[in-house]
Amino acid sequence: MPHNAAAPRVLPAPALGAPPVPRVPVPERWTLPNGARVVFLPRAGIPQVALRLVLPAGSSADPAEYPGTAALVASLLTEGTRGYDATALNARIDALGASVGAHAGHDFAEVEMTLLAGTLDEGIPLLAEIVTRPTFPEDETERVRAEMLDAFEARQDEPANVADDRTLAEVYGEGHPYGRPSFGTAEGVGAVPREALAAFHAARFRPEGAFLVAAGDFDPAELRALLESAFAHWTGGAEPVAYPAAPARPACAGERVEIPWPDSAQGEIRIAGTGMVRTDPRWVVASVANYILGGSTILGRLGSNLREDKGWTYGVRSAFSAGVAPGGWVAETAVEGEFTPRAVEEMLGEMRRMMTEPVPEEELRRAKDALILSLPRAFETPARVASRFATLEAYGLPRDYWERFPEQVEAVTAEDILAVSREHFDPARVVCVTVGGAASGEQVEESEEEE
Amino acid sequence: MSRSSIPSITIPFRAHTLGNGMRIVVHEDRASPIVAVHLMYHAGSRHEVPGRTGLAHLLEHLMFEGSEHAPKGAFDDLLERAGGSNNGSTWLDRTNYYETVPSHAVELPLWLERDRMAHFLSVLDQEKLDLQRGVVINERRQSYENRPYGLADERLSELLFPDGHPYGWPTIGYVADLEAMTLDDMRTFYGTYYTPSNSVLVFAGDIGPEEAFALAERYFGDLPAGPALPRREGESVEPAAGHRRETMPDRVSFPRVYRAFAVPGYGTPDWVALDVLAYLLSDGESSRMQRALVREGRIAQDVDTYLYPTELEAVFGIVATARTGIPAERLEEAFERVVAEVVENGVSEDEVVAAVRRTRRDQVAQLANVEERAESLAYAATTLGDPGRFDEVMAAYADVTPEDVRRVAAEYLRPERGATVVVVPAAGEVQDAA
Structure with a gap:
């Protein structure tokens, strides 16, 4: 044994100097003649350009009779355009060494393109083709539709997915677009006609209200000229998405929904309620509160309890979700099956403690330090930078948001945290969904899975 | 290109x-x-x-x-x-x-x-x-x-x-x-x-x-070195003769086929050529497996190929999930047909250059942060004995030829070098409740 000889010296813990000031990049912002906003974040060193084109064309804009329209439209952007059939288009993308992905979230559709530096002149016209001139050819549409329908079926094989989907429905109700996954329903995807896909695209993929973020190794003048040329023919604007009023709290707030899953290895747990819009002035307070409760996987109170103290789970975390309409809050974990009811009680207990006892100064200080001092990491890579600035554009947050973020975090008090906790972590205001694991034996919510 | x-x-x-x-x-x-x-x-x-x-x-x-x-x-x-x-x-x-x-x-x-x-x-x-x-x-x-x-x-x-x-x-x-x-x-x-x-x-x-x-x-600097460890060089084991396969029932709706081959370890010239082959086969919608199984063949929901960077030997894998009504055997036949086409007819220079560019796209993105760069150097130092080998491995991609790709497909992706697991829906697979 190598360490049994003379014990190594004990060194004093290092004293740390002053932390570095985060270098928040200052983007170049401009607007295309057609109204699309552009955010440039050029940085040499990494020979790649990350482009994110974001449009208000998420599932919240789905036609009521066809949930999943936005998702299917996004998937079909790369399946054929007026200039290229699907085979030719994909051959061009692959030959460039590029990657293109499009998907629909609840609020926005997003087209992401990654290009190797030096391929912008070929890549940008392809991006414009994909975004502005898709043709939704019948053959490819039916293939992608069939793949999505298979994916809906496969999704039900995994308890975690079943828990996630059910949680959305319980928090928002069937009538709200956030009440189902952004990829819609099998019924909607199966039924939506091609004409409706083309109509959705024509109405919603418009430059006014859209924005593009470019980060990485590029010459701004060159990229600007390429964008102005490639998107010159693109015009118009989309109607604002109409969001129904969000429920003040889940319909079954305070109750349990237990979905049996025979022979499950673990119990999936979701405790969820309503949150707030991303622009809510309390967002930063909520972020600090959530960080203390479950934002830090191991040090958060939920993780300290269920993982580090009890050993019942590999991980537990909680988060507020950002939204144009009020988003949600969810705490999620998977625990050893027999401990499922006790784990739920422990989680609710931690939530109750957040709303009844002021957070000790020491714990609050640690949360603030963690959130503020980790900023330099958040702006390290082009992809992370693009993501941070896409958030500002998407929700209309102030341009100096990231510069002011440290002082906003610093201003949060223990009383602020009590107030936001009472509103969002109150066990009476959340619904608890479990899939598999031991039943609570109390107040079992009858659900259709239990016929 | x-x-x-x-x-x-x-x-x-x-x-x-x-x-x-x-x-x-x-x-x-x-x-x-x-x-x-x-x-x-x-x-x-x-x-x-x-x-x-x-x-x-x-x-x-x-x-x-x-x-x-x-x-x-x-x-x-x-x-x-x-x-x-x-x-x-x-x-x-x-x-x-x-x-x-x-x-x-x-x-x-x-x-x-x-x-x-x-x-x-x-x-x-x-x-x-x-x-x-x-x-x-x-x-x-x-x-x-x-x-x-x-x-x-x-x-x-x-x-x-x-x-x-x-x-x-x-x-x-x-x-x-x-x-x-x-x-x-x-x-x-x-x-x-x-x-x-x-x-x-x-x-x-x-x-x-x-x-x-x-x-x-x-x-x-003051800590004791620790015991000298024998280098376990040459631990590589010849694959067992014949293809080994097994069918596993699981609580799933669609069959999925996993096929893997034991191949030369991380950083060897053949490993680099196999990585290019993996991209050429299934990265990108125009790649051979995507076309044969998903886009044109329409027998799979998805297909992927991967190569692990492990030391003694590496693992080259192919995975695909069947579409509704398609038996797993059809996926396996398609795997074999696509590989056979590469072996018999070779691949083009353009196809190889495009695949190498796509490897670069992913490598560049991965190495954008210092955490990943540190790991890459540590991994080369640990498994190849020298952090400088990382740059050599990266450089080797640009030298991979169409013949290299054809040769490694022929040499290492023969069925008798591999193993297959087919996951199938368990009999009576219904999520019914008590």
């Missing part, structure tokens, strides 16, 4: 070895005021013995449970307060511990890593072992057992590598072995492998080599 359009990738570094054999590597990049510290031990699940599988990974968990001067909770607490992040991971050949901190806090991870390299065993106790055993068994449940198709990879490795081969068991370990693990098992493994001479420490980011070397000397 010519080869001159393939961007080059290098990670400049300076290296130094401490008196106790600990290797120090420094990659300076002042773009962001952060430093990644990466400590890699040449100890993974392949250094375990049958009956004690999962040991290396369970020890990794215990390393976060406190050392003499940084008791339980202090490790994460101190780093998070300083704005840092940290984690560890265990794989077949190595275990790593890494922290990324704002540059003012670079000494903190060094002090913490020193403490758990030099002052750990005295505070390791049964209570910590039992607790983390529970966490790991739950990790196994969450990541493998309670997930559709979750146990297929484990079975595939068992079939692919003959009995007793150290890649034949899963890094997470078998439950019975985890339950049998003792404190003595932990102490022996730690004492053998968690030593300066069996580790590499990499700094990447806002720090210069002289400062980093001095810090490494201060925090690790």
Whole structure:
């Protein structure tokens, strides 16, 4: 044994100097003649350009009779355009060494393109083709539709997915677009006609209200000229998405929904309620509160309890979700099956403690330090930078948001945290969904899975 | 599209070895005021013995449970307060511990890593072992057992590598072995492998080599080297004769086929050619497997090929999920047909150049952060013996020829070198309730 000889010296813990000031990049912002906003974040060193084109064309804009329209439209952007059939288009993308992905979230559709530096002149016209001139050819549409329908079926094989989907429905109700996954329903995807896909695209993929973020190794003048040329023919604007009023709290707030899953290895747990819009002035307070409760996987109170103290789970975390309409809050974990009811009680207990006892100064200080001092990491890579600035554009947050973020975090008090906790972590205001694991034996919510 | 359009990738570094054999590597990049510290031990699940599988990974968990001067909770607490992040991971050949901190806090991870390299065993106790055993068994449940198709990879490795081969068991370990693990098992493994001479420490980011070397000397220079370990060179095992296959019923709706081949290890010229082949076969919608199985063949929902960068030998895998009504055999026939086309007719220069560019796209994106660059240097130092080999491996991609791609497909993707697991819906598979 190598360490049994003379014990190594004990060194004093290092004293740390002053932390570095985060270098928040200052983007170049401009607007295309057609109204699309552009955010440039050029940085040499990494020979790649990350482009994110974001449009208000998420599932919240789905036609009521066809949930999943936005998702299917996004998937079909790369399946054929007026200039290229699907085979030719994909051959061009692959030959460039590029990657293109499009998907629909609840609020926005997003087209992401990654290009190797030096391929912008070929890549940008392809991006414009994909975004502005898709043709939704019948053959490819039916293939992608069939793949999505298979994916809906496969999704039900995994308890975690079943828990996630059910949680959305319980928090928002069937009538709200956030009440189902952004990829819609099998019924909607199966039924939506091609004409409706083309109509959705024509109405919603418009430059006014859209924005593009470019980060990485590029010459701004060159990229600007390429964008102005490639998107010159693109015009118009989309109607604002109409969001129904969000429920003040889940319909079954305070109750349990237990979905049996025979022979499950673990119990999936979701405790969820309503949150707030991303622009809510309390967002930063909520972020600090959530960080203390479950934002830090191991040090958060939920993780300290269920993982580090009890050993019942590999991980537990909680988060507020950002939204144009009020988003949600969810705490999620998977625990050893027999401990499922006790784990739920422990989680609710931690939530109750957040709303009844002021957070000790020491714990609050640690949360603030963690959130503020980790900023330099958040702006390290082009992809992370693009993501941070896409958030500002998407929700209309102030341009100096990231510069002011440290002082906003610093201003949060223990009383602020009590107030936001009472509103969002109150066990009476959340619904608890479990899939598999031991039943609570109390107040079992009858659900259709239990016929 | 010519080869001159393939961007080059290098990670400049300076290296130094401490008196106790600990290797120090420094990659300076002042773009962001952060430093990644990466400590890699040449100890993974392949250094375990049958009956004690999962040991290396369970020890990794215990390393976060406190050392003499940084008791339980202090490790994460101190780093998070300083704005840092940290984690560890265990794989077949190595275990790593890494922290990324704002540059003012670079000494903190060094002090913490020193403490758990030099002052750990005295505070390791049964209570910590039992607790983390529970966490790991739950990790196994969450990541493998309670997930559709979750146990297929484990079975595939068992079939692919003959009995007793150290890649034949899963890094997470078998439950019975985890339950049998003792404190003595932990102490022996730690004492053998968690030593300066069996580790590499990499700094990447806002720090210069002289400062980093001095810090490494201060925090690790006085520690004893640890036992000399036999290099387990030439451990490579010829694949068992004949194709091994197995059908696993699972609670799934669609059949999925996993096929894998044992191939030359990370960094060898054939490994690089096989990586290009993997991209050529299934990365991108115009790639051969995507067309044959998904886009034109329409028998699969998805198909993927992958190549592990493991040391003794690597694993080349192909995975596809059937569409409604398609039996698994059709996927296997398609795998074989696509490979046969590559072998019989070869591939074009344009196809190879495009595939290499796509490997570059992913490599460039991955290496955008200092944490990944630190890991890449540590991994090359650990598995190839020299951090400088990383640049050589990257450079080798640009030299892969169409004939290389054809040849490695012919040589290594023959059915008799492989193993197949077919996951099928269990009989009477219905999510009915009580």
